[in-house]
Amino acid sequence: MSRAEAVAIVRWIGATMYAVFGGADFGAGLWSLLAGGGQRGRRPRELIDWAIGPVWEANHVWLIFVLVVLWTGFSPAFEAIFSTLFIPLSLAALGIVLRGSGFAFQRTARRARGRAVSEKLFGVSSLLTPFFMGTVVGAIAGGRVPVGNAAGDAVTSWLNPLSLVIGALFVATSAYVAAVFLVSDARRGDAPDLERYFSTRALIAAVVTGALAATGLILLHSDARFVFDGLTSDGLPLVILSVLCGVGVLVLLRRGARRGARALAVGAVAAVIWGWGVAQNPYLLPQKLTIAGAAAPSATLTSVLIVFGVAVVLVLPSIGLLFTLVQRNLVEEAARPSPPPRASA
Amino acid sequence: DALLLAQRWSKVVAVTFAVGAVTGTVLSFEFGLLWPAFTGRFGQVFGVLFAIEGVCFFLEAIFVAIYIFGWKRLAPWTHFWTGVPIVITGLGGAFSVVAVNSWMNQPQGFSPTTGDVTSVEPLKVIFNPAVPYEVPHMILAAYLVTGFIVASVYAVGMLRGRRDRIHRLGLLIPLTVACIATPIQFAVGDTAARSIAKDQPIKFAGMECVQQTSTHVTEYIFGRCTSSGVKGGVGIPGLDSFLVGWSTSTQVTGLDSVPPDDRPPANTMLHWAFDIMIGICTVLMGLGLWLAFGWWRKRDFPQSPWFLRATAISGLAAVTALECGWIVTEVGRQPWVVYNVLRTEDAVTKASGVWVTFAAIVALYVVLGAVLIVTLRAMARRWREADEPDEEGPYGPASSGPAAVVAGSPG
C-alpha cells in the first residue's frame, strides 16, 4: 500500500466516523423537528436533548478532520470540489452554523418564544447539512467535478437527479441511525413509551432508506457507470454486508432485543461507505483524478500519518474517559426525561 | 468565592467554545469556498499544521466537556488536573493556526516556488522565521484581550454599585494577569517590528509610510500617507532608523524599491492600525502601573471611579489593538497571500456568485456574535438574581451545573 493510499484510508475512516456519529446527530435534530411543537413533542425532544447534550460538538471534529486531511493530502481534489460545488457546500455550512447556535442557545434561552425559535432552527438546519453533503457526494460520483478552480458547472453539477436522490438518502440514513441510537437511549433512560416511539420511527426510516438506496443504484447505473460497476463487483461484498446489517437491525427492533441493534446500524452505514470507497478506487474524483495523481509530496503524507498516529494514541483514551464519565452519571442523572405521562396524555 | 467565579467562567467558556467550534468549522469551509487556488496549491504545504490543530482541538473539546461535567463529580484535585490538558491543547492549537499565518508571511520549506509543489520539508514549514515573534505575540494578545474584557465586565458592575467580593475578585484576577502580560507584549511586538523591517521590508515601509529607501528616516506618529511623504502627524527625526537598527544612520527600505503593483494598499490605514496598536499597548501599560501603585500604597487595587472607568474600557481597547494587529499583518502583506510567492488575486475562487456566500458568512458571524453577547448577558443577569438556580451551558444535562452552590451563596 502506498503512503497516498494510507492517507486516503485515514480520510475514509474520518468520513465514516462523521457519517455515523455526525449523521446520528443530524438525525436526532430531524426527529426533534418531526416530534412537533409544544406539549406533544416535549418528551421525545427531552430525550434527544438528554442523549446528545454532552457530546454533540465533538462530532463536528470528524468533518474538520476530513477536510483538513483532504486539503493536506490531496490539495487539488479539495480545490476542485470546493470551487465547483460552492453552492451546496455553502448551504451545508449554513446548516452547521445555524444548528450549532440553535442548540447552544436553546439551552440557555429562557423565554419560551426564544426556545421555540431555536428549536425550530435546530431541526431545520439538521436537515440542510446532510442533504447538501449528499448532493456533493452525488456530484462527485457522477463525475461532474473536474480538476481546477471552479472548472465545473456551479449548478448542474449538483442539481441533478442522482445528486438529489443521494442527498435524500443521506437525510434518511441519518434519521435511521439516530432513531436506532435513540431507542437504546430511551431504554437507558427507562422510558418504554419512547422506546416504542423511536422503534416505529427506525422501521419507517429503514424502509425509506432502502427505497432511496435502490433508486440511487438505478440512477448510478445510467449516470455514474464507473461507480455502479465498482459497487457491483469489487464493492459487492460490502454492499451485501450492509443490506444484511440493515435487515438485522429491523429484526432486532421488532423482537425488542436489548442489544446489538446499535452496532448493526453502524455496520450498515460503515459498510456502504467503504463499499463506495472500494467502488471508486483508484479515483478520488471518479475518472477525473486518481489518488496517486492528487497526492501531496511524500514528506507531507508521512507527517499526516504521524499526526494521525499521535491522535489515535491520545484521543481514544480521552474519549473513553469522557464517555465513561458521561455514561456513568447519565444513569444516575436527575435530568432524565420525565416519567411517562399518566392517563391524561 | 474564587471557586464560584471559576465555575461561572467555565460556563462562559462552554458557550464561547461552542460558538468557536462552529465558526472554526465554517473557517475550514472557507479555505475551499473562497481560496481554492491557495489551498489547492499550498494545502499540502501548510495543511499539517491544521491537522495538528485539529488534534489539539479534539482533545480540548473532550477535556472541556470533562471539566465542566466534573465540577460536582470529581475530587477537587482530579478536577484541577483535567483542566491542565485544556491549557496545553489550547496553546498547541493557537501555535498551529498562527504558524500558518507566519508561514504565509515567511514562506519556506517547499519547492519549487512556481508551479506545482513537488517537495515539502514540514519542519521548515512549521518553524518558519516568523513563528518566534508572531506566535507569542498572538498568544499574549489572547491573554490580554481575555483578561481586560473579563475585568471590564466586573468594573462596569462595580461602577453600578455592586461591590461585593465576587466583583472585586472578578476584576482583580484577570486584570493582574493582563497587566503582567502587557509589557511582555510590548517587547515581543517590538521584536516583531524589527524582524519585519528585515524580512518583509515592504510591509514595514507600508506600516511606517517610508516612501524612499534612505537613512535618518523620521518616525511619524499618525499623519496621512501620500506619495510625497507623510502629511500631518508628529514627526520625530531619525527615530524610525534608530528603532530598526539602533542608529539613526540605519538604512530603511522604502516603497519605491518595488513596482507600485507590489506595494500594499491603503497605506494610511495600515500606518494608523500600527500606531493604534502601539498606542493602546502603551496606555494599557499605564493602567498596569496604576494598579501596581495601588497595591504598593494600599495593598488593594485603586477603587476610584476613574480607575474603574479606565478598566471598563480596557477590554474594548485590547480588542481594538488585536484587530489593528491583524490589519497590519494581513493588509501589510498585500498584494500577496503567500509573501512574494502567490498573489491574492490568483488565490481567490473563480466561481461567480461567491459574493453571496461571502455576504452570508459575514451576516452569520454578525448574528452569531450578537446572539452570543445576548446569551452571556442573560446568564449574567440570572447569576445576579441569587436565588435562581443556574441555567445550563450547552454541554451539561439539565442538572450538571453547580446549582446548589450558587443557590446557597450570596453572590
Ligand code: HDD
Ligand atoms: C492585545 C493586542 C495587541 C497589543 C497590545 C499589541 N499587539 Fe501587535 N499584534 C496583535 C495584537 C496586539 C495581533 C492581533 O495579535 C497581531 C496580528 C498578527 C499577530 O501575530 O499578532 C499583531 C501583530 C503585530 C505586528 C505585525 C506582525 C506581522 O506582520 O507578522 C507588529 C509589528 C506588532 N504587532 C507590533 C506591536 C507592538 C510594537 C506593540 C506594542 C507596543 C503591539 N504590537 C501591541
Ligand code: HEM
Ligand atoms: C489566531 C487566530 C485564531 C484563534 C485565536 C482561534 C481560536 C479558536 C478557538 C477559541 C476555537 C474553539 C475551540 C478551541 O478552543 O480550540 C477554535 C476552533 C477552531 N479553529 Fe480557530 N482560531 C484562530 C484561527 C483559526 C484559523 C486561521 C483557522 C483556519 C482554518 C482556524 C480553524 C479552527 C478550527 C478548524 C477549529 C475547530 C472547530 C471544530 O473542530 O469544531 N482557527 N479556534
Ligand code: HEM
Ligand atoms: C482585521 C483582521 C484581518 C484582516 C483585515 C484580514 C484580511 C485578510 C485578507 C484581505 C486576506 C486575503 C488575502 C491574503 O490572504 O493576503 C486574508 C487571508 C487570510 N487571513 Fe486574514 N485578515 C484578518 C484577520 C485574520 C485572522 C484573525 C486570521 C486568523 C488566524 C487570519 C488568517 C488568514 C488566513 C489563514 C488567510 C489566508 C486565506 C484563507 O485561507 O482564507 N486573518 N486575510
